[in-house]
Amino acid sequence: MNRLSIILPAKNEAPALAALLPQLRAAHPDAEIVVVDDGSTDDTRSICKGNDITCLSAPYSMGNGAAIKRGARAASGDILVFMDGDGQHDPADIKRLLDQLNRGYDMVVGARDWDSQAGVGRGLANTLYNWLATRMTGHPVLDLTSGFRAVRADKFREFLHLLPNGFSYPTTSTMAFFRSAYAVAYIPIKAAQRVGKSHIKPLRDGLRFLLIIFKIATLYSPLKLFVPASVVFFLLGCANYAWTFMHDGRLTNMSTLLWSASVIVFLIGLVSEQITGLMYRRDA
The missing domain is CATH 3.90.550.10 (Spore Coat Polysaccharide Biosynthesis Protein SpsA; Chain A)
Structure with a gap:
């Protein structure tokens, strides 16, 4: 008992x-x-x-x-x-x-x-x-x-x-x-x-x-948080590029920064996912 x-x-x-x-x-x-x-x-x-x-x-x-x-x-x-x-x-x-x-x-x-x-x-x-x-x-x-x-x-x-x-x-x-x-x-x-x-x-x-x-x-799963955030930055970059291209016919620094942020956030999530996995690893 x-x-x-x-x-x-x-x-x-x-x-x-x-x-x-x-x-x-x-x-x-x-x-x-x-x-x-x-x-x-x-x-x-x-x-x-x-x-x-x-x-x-x-x-x-x-x-x-x-x-x-x-x-x-x-x-x-x-x-x-x-x-x-x-x-x-x-x-x-x-x-x-x-x-x-x-x-x-x-x-x-x-x-x-x-x-x-x-x-x-x-x-x-x-x-x-x-x-x-x-x-x-x-x-x-x-x-x-x-x-x-x-x-x-x-x-x-x-x-x-x-x-x-x-x-x-x-x-x-x-x-x-x-x-x-x-x-x-x-x-x-x-x-x-x-x-x-x-x-x-x-x-x-x-x-x-x-x-x-x-x-x-x-x-639990960092990618479930970081991937959506990465997608948001990427879409904002695309939207900014579409706006500036239609009005000024060029690519601005803001679009590049947003796309860079998208990649950085995704990579942070990827590293966090690996760290989380190590936190729960059991020794044999």
């Missing part, structure tokens, strides 16, 4: 953990529960100790993704469940994740509905990510950035070296699983409003959300 490890990254989430940990222990008495304390300055450690929960403490904050990696390395279970330590995720949904995993999937993700999104802006951004990831992979991606997921430990650890230390570990792990032909499923969940204040800063993290869009492509 597979052993279950539940991993909760937490940074100053003591009020939420005080309510969540007893629920988790009651619902899964045989599971290994690991709280990864990402440099908290509150009572996280004492709350874990009071509930007889393993707490991995860092002397300073290294990021959500770093906490996930530390927890995945330390956990002894064959199945890993990741959930936020801020009280958003319902422990009762863990069983639903595991039931789907037992049907032959390698990763099962809790997909939030619109009402569970943290604001309209985040909801629109996540909708864009889901659409782009679906187009890239050819498989329905219902919630690319959800932090509530169950995975097979051996397969998840294959990609620890790819995971960033920041908040985009769900994006990276999902695209890595699709790229490696590991089966991914989604189940609908309701996410509650978090307890306490969010650690995400819109101005600081705005660039991070933009970079996620490029990460979606480069982690």
